[in-house]
Amino acid sequence: MLPLPCVAQKPVEVWSYHTSPPFALPDAPGVSDAFVDLLNRHATNAGRFLFKLVQLPRKRLDMRLIENQPGVLLWGTPEFLSEAQSAHATWSRPLLHDQQDFISLATTAYDYQGTESLYGLTLGGVLGHRYTSLDSAIERGLIRREDVHSDLQNLQKLRAGRIDTALLPRSTLLYYRKTDPQRDLYISARPLYQFERRLMLTASLDDAVKSYLREITEALSDNPRWHRLLDRYGLQPIAADKQHR
Structure with missing residues (x-):
């Protein structure tokens, strides 16, 4: 992989509470790491944002959501969160x-x-x-x-x-x-x-970050890096663009 450009970038936390494979692996990058890498290296990012994966226990994640801290919840499901946790947040299209x-x-x-x-x-x-x-x-x-x-x-x-x-x-x-x-x-x-895994963007997240993430997720079905990621972790059968529900 090529190194990221050494320019000033806006840090953005990407939260995950998933600790089991394929999302987190004991001795290799999991699919959560790979997806954050995809966000960082996409051509339209152009060094603007530096996304950082932060693994959190569920209780700490819940507190950040209730406090409306700026961040992105990775692999989130609307039905699994309370109204207080997802108040005014926006959701991406389904990923899986x-x-x-x-x-x-x-x-x-x-x-x-x-x-x-x-x-x-x-x-x-x-x-x-x-x-x-x-x-x-x-x-x-x-x-x-x-x-x-x-x-x-x-x-x-x-x-x-x-x-x-x-x-x-x-x-x-x-x-x-x-x-x-x-x-x-x-x-x-x-x-x-059955359930959908999406990105949840907290209300306090910078609008430019929200716009970038919406652009990326809407075009995932045409993204070769996304499909290589799915193949690597065996997830092609449940990719949202492969399903018609």
């Missing part, structure tokens, strides 16, 4: 169409057929993630939910026979399939829910 899949072992395949189909099962979840439609049954003890810190830990518990099924984002599954077909896993045809 994702979903929460139920995964199980192929030898004990589980098909999700609604909340009651989980009664009596142990469900692997991720700390801090809300699965609203299941909360009541979990609180009543009809579904046993066991949380871990990462999707990879849930995969390990599933393969060890310690949980019956786990929730895994399709984006994460596609990334893992880049190097391993995951033939021992079964994916329920019906997901828990």
